[in-house]
Amino acid sequence: MxxxxxxxxxxxxxxxxxxxxxxxxxxxxxxxxxxxxxxxxxxxxxxxxxxxxxxxxxxxxxxxxxxxxxxxxxxxxxxxxxxxxxxxxxxxxxxxxxxxxxxxxxxxxxxxxxxxxxxxxxxxxxxxLKNIAWTSEGAIDVEELPGRQLQARLAGRTLSVDCVDKFPKMVDYVVPKGIRIADTARVRLGAYLGEGTTVMHEGFCNFNAGTEGPGMVEGRISAGVFVGKGSDLGGGCSTMGTLSGGNNVIISLGENCLIGANAGVGIPLGDRCTVEAGLYVTAGAKIAVLDADGALVETLAGRDLAGQSDLLLRRNSTSGRIECLTNKSAIALNEALHAHN
Ligand SMILES: CC(C)(COP(=O)(O)OP(=O)(O)OC[C@H]1O[C@@H](n2cnc3c(N)ncnc32)[C@H](O)[C@@H]1OP(=O)(O)O)[C@@H](O)C(=O)NCCC(=O)NCCS
Incomplete structure (x- = not known):
């Protein structure tokens, strides 16, 4: 069963x-x-x-x-x-x-x-799933909403509509142990938030996606994306989804990764990877792989690096090329932010 x-x-x-x-x-x-x-x-x-x-x-x-x-x-x-x-x-x-x-x-x-x-x-x-108005009086079929709004007004109440969507917010169904969510509307039912996960105001988590926990989420976890233990999604960052735009590779992040503020990942990454703030790594992007002395070893497409660990990805601020170095200082989460969820 x-x-x-x-x-x-x-x-x-x-x-x-x-x-x-x-x-x-x-x-x-x-x-x-x-x-x-x-x-x-x-x-x-x-x-x-x-x-x-x-x-x-x-x-x-x-x-x-x-x-x-x-x-x-x-x-x-x-x-x-x-x-x-x-x-x-x-x-x-x-x-x-x-x-x-x-x-x-x-x-x-x-x-x-x-x-x-x-x-x-x-x-x-x-x-x-029907398109539903999620309201102060529960779920209402959008087609029935005008009638219900009038009924409420006639009875002296205002029916407040929080959103019109196929999915409700997760916390109206369950608040799993040991999490914080600054803006609860940003986590849809079907999200999996592991213990010790903090979702800040800019963070978002779709259904069938989430975090192993602990973790810090200030960016967007698209449908299907899973983030390993100890990883940090910086403010406004993006993980590429598979629901639209033709991308069918499921993105995941391993443990202790840092996706910088406003950065994005369009390839899965292994453990201890860091993506520089503002850099969007796509599957087709040409990436210069450098050795410890900064010399060019080879040029690969993003998809060739998929799933690898210990990568530091940055856009060279002088030449504009995307570079991949060995990540020598993987992040550690700020304990104080997660220990008391
Ligand atoms: C990519 C990143 C991790 C690099 O940080 P770092 O490893 O600490 O590197 P440093 O800034 O100390 O720089 C080390 C060297 O690399 C160089 N460097 C760093 N970024 C570079 C770039 N984009 N292009 C060219 N050189 C660069 C530095 O100039 C420095 O060179 P030097 O040794 O000759 O002085 C950092 O810039 C970053 O983007 N962090 C993300 C932080 C973040 O967004 N957190 C989430 C908050 S919500």
């Missing part, structure tokens, strides 16, 4: 799921947990997404308690007070998601750190 979770969600006026919140998603659970829930809800053996009503919660909680699943039993008990749609999701294996509840479960497995980026299939999820 890949995953199981009980959730509480939001549907639009047509009964289409907009989002689902899973307080305690399970990864690789005991198969008897899923069996117990299926039996208690009278669900058929193959259904992956099973809707249920608050009145089913007492029976479900009892079955879970009898089966020794105390945490899930307590959750089922608390769902008895729900005024919103309830759902149980059973994922026997990891195939491309076929419904909104499945996508939301997979995104939450990532943000709960139960699965690492690229550790779970998300193919086709954009086509499943």
């Amino acid at each position: 890949l995953s199981f979770a009980l959730g509480i969600g939001t549907q639009n006026g047509q009964g289409d799921w907009l989002e689902v919140y899973y307080p305690a998603p399970q990864y690789g659970p005991d198969a008897t947990l899923a069996e117990t829930v299926r039996e208690a809800l009278g669900a058929d053996r193959d259904g992956e997404v099973v809707s249920f009503l608050p009145e089913h919660c007492a029976g479900l909680a009892k079955a879970l308690r009898d089966g020794g699943f105390t945490e899930q039993a307590e959750l089922a008990e608390s769902l008895a007070d729900a005024h919103r749609p309830l759902v149980a999701v059973f994922l026997a294996e990891d195939h491309a998601p076929a419904s909104v509840p499945e996508v939301y479960l997979k995104l939450q497995l990532l943000s709960h750190r139960l699965v690492k980026p690229h550790g779970i299939k998300l193919d086709g999820m954009f086509g499943l």
Whole structure:
């Protein structure tokens, strides 16, 4: 069994799921947990997404308690007070998601750190997710927004819209232990932020991407990018994504790397690499590889350096050429900034 979770969600006026919140998603659970829930809800053996009503919660909680699943039993008990749609999701294996509840479960497995980026299939999820207004009154289908805004005004309230997007912010679903995020809207659900990660105001983290932790993020972690332990993404820096523009190489950074302020990486880098502030290293850029005396050894394309460790990449401020030297002084994170997250 890949995953199981009980959730509480939001549907639009047509009964289409907009989002689902899973307080305690399970990864690789005991198969008897899923069996117990299926039996208690009278669900058929193959259904992956099973809707249920608050009145089913007492029976479900009892079955879970009898089966020794105390945490899930307590959750089922608390769902008895729900005024919103309830759902149980059973994922026997990891195939491309076929419904909104499945996508939301997979995104939450990532943000709960139960699965690492690229550790779970998300193919086709954009086509499943609706464009949603994330508001002070929860998720609203954008098509239903004008009506809801009017209703709120008539009742003397202002409906405040935080963003219009397919993804919500991560912290509305889970705040994993030991992190700081200065501006929570900059981290989307599906991000994986390892313990000891600090995301400052200019930092950003997309879904299916993140940090091993500890780490400092003042730049952008694009979808699919993973950053190793002890690395520092300087202010406004960029990691190249694969969702648009034809770049299909997945970017990753190893441990103890420093991507300077306003720099960018379009190739994966190994451990202890430094990219000079302001330099964007792309796969096709010609790079002069220098020896310890500064003499030219060879000229390579950025892609030839992909995945290598101990690189110092800079743009020669006199000649304008990009140079690669051996990085002799890899960074160490400022302990004081990360130790108390
Ligand atoms: C690339 C970088 C790491 C080099 O720093 P460094 O290793 O400390 O190097 P130094 O500045 O001490 O320079 C060492 C030598 O290289 C030379 N040098 C450095 N950068 C150079 C460049 N771009 N072109 C030509 N020469 C350069 C220096 O002039 C110096 O030469 P010298 O020994 O003849 O005096 C640094 O410039 C940088 O960009 N750091 C990123 C910091 C950052 O953005 N942090 C995030 C904050 S949010």
